Amino acid sequence: MKLKLLVLVTVFLLVLSPLAFSQSKDTGAIVGKAVDTENEPLPGVTITLSSPNLMGARTFITTETGEYRFPALPPGMYTVKAELQGFKTIVRENVRVTTTVRLTIDFTLELSARPARRLL
Numbered sequence: 005m006k007l008k009l010l011v012l013v014t015v016f017l018l019v020l021s022p023l024a025f026s027q028s029k030d031t032g033a034i035v036g037k038a039v040d041t042e043n044e045p046l047p048g049v050t051i052t053l054s055s056p057n058l059m060g061a062r063t064f065i066t067t068e069t070g071e072y073r074f075p076a077l078p079p080g081m082y083t084v085k086a087e088l089q090g091f092k093t094i095v096r097e098n099v100r101v102t103t104t105v106r107l108t109i110d111f112t113l114e115l116s117a118r119p120a121r122r123l124l
Contacts, residue, residue, distance in 0.1 A: 032101040035073040036109040038066045038086055045070030046088060046113060055082040077101050086111040 038049040049066040057080035064072040082099040091113040101107060 029104050031076045031078060032103055033073065033075045033077060033106040034082065034084065034099070034101065034109055035106060036071070036111065038070045038072070038088075038111045038113060040091075041112060041114055043112075046091075049086050049088045049091075049111070049113065051111075052085045052087070053077075053082055054085075055080050057082075079103050084109055086113060088113060090116060092116050 038046045054061040
């Protein structure tokens with residue numbers, strides 16, 4: 005009796021396990037970090053993700069360690085943009101996301117040019 009129950013439970017789990025894992029196979033992810041030219045993390049950077057596959061753009065503000073993440077992305081081509089006041093904007097185009105892949109896209113932001121000061 006116990007053996008029959010064990011076999012039944014094992015078969016049941018084998019049948020259902022592909023269903024449980026199939027949901028994660030349909031999407032990919034983009035993660036990364038924003039740092040300055042001295043490799044110090046930059047919190048507060050606005051990371052914008054856009055694609056024809058999305059309904060609108062997605063944004064993420066980097067954490068205190070400069071990290072960001074966009075999980076559960078449908079496969080396709082994406083544009084990723086990093087912006088922070090006082091720094092040059094960086095745009096990465098034609099980023100290909102495929103299923104079951106987690107891409108790492110790091111940004112190194114440079115200070116933007118400051119206007120020359122006039123001495124009186």
